[in-house]
Amino acid sequence: MNNNPLIEYINRYVRLTQNEINLLLENTTHRKYLKGQYIVQQGDICRFESFVIKGCLKTFYVDNEGQEHVVLFAIENWWTADLGSFLTQKPADYNVQCIENTEVIQFSFEKMEFLYQKIPKLERFFRIIIQKAFVASEKRIVRNFSLPAKERYLEFKNTYPQIEQRVPQYLIASYLGITKEFLSKIRGQIIAEQ
Missing domain, CATH: 1.10.10 (Arc Repressor Mutant, subunit A)
Structure with a gap:
């Protein structure tokens, strides 16, 4: 059993071999951020998809009047990014900022594409978690209206x-x-x- 939280999380959905685990870990970055630091800022290109090992983050939009609108939180075993910006490599609509000191494992866009080719199961894994996130987002929209x-x-x-x-x-x-x-x-x- 691997005691890496990311590997444990992925193995809930798809089973990785030890060689696949090694390749995955070689192509990710472990990073620490301090409370208040940004992982991505509105207008910048989101370079990383981040898996939270420790900490708490908020994803928010700042409107023309300077008002913050929080759209998501992320804690341990959750993912965070401006997904639209990450997938298109275009400027971000959202900020992702640490509410607490935070540790993440990050996938760059290029490394993610490389890993999809080398470990096809990862495409299935990310499809599943993105589908789950989409369903949760739709439910939230309905709750906010109703x-x-x-x-x-x-x-x-x-x-x-x-x-x-x-x-x-x-x-x-x-x-x-x-x-x-x-x-x-x-x-x-x-x-x-x-």
């Missing part, structure tokens, strides 16, 4: 309890599309109901 803010918050809290404990409330409010004051009011109502 559920009141309180239900959206409760859904977030129940689905991602480990994130709620680690992320400042104003970022959760941004993710939910509400103000931090409104989130504070919702939390107060929930406590009063218990």
Whole structure:
């Protein structure tokens, strides 16, 4: 059994041989970032797909008024990137920034393409995880259109309890599309109901 978190994660979906594992690890980079550092910034080309070993990150968009809109969080055993920018190698629409000191394993675009040729199972693996991410994204869109803010918050809290404990409330409010004051009011109502 390999004690590398990335290999353990991949092996949940496809089985890699030891030679494939060695090739994969030779073509990835282990990197540490400090809290506040960016993995990618809006307007730059996203050069890496990153697997989170340790830490917490946010993916967000900054609008013309300078307002942050959080679209995703990522913690251990999750992937993060501006996927559109990574796949097209065009400027990023999103920023990916560390909320905590973070460790990741990164795949560059070129190395990813090389690994797809050498280890075809990896294409299957990435198809599966991208499909799962797409389904989760669609469900979130439906929830945002159909559920009141309180239900959206409760859904977030129940689905991602480990994130709620680690992320400042104003970022959760941004993710939910509400103000931090409104989130504070919702939390107060929930406590009063218990």
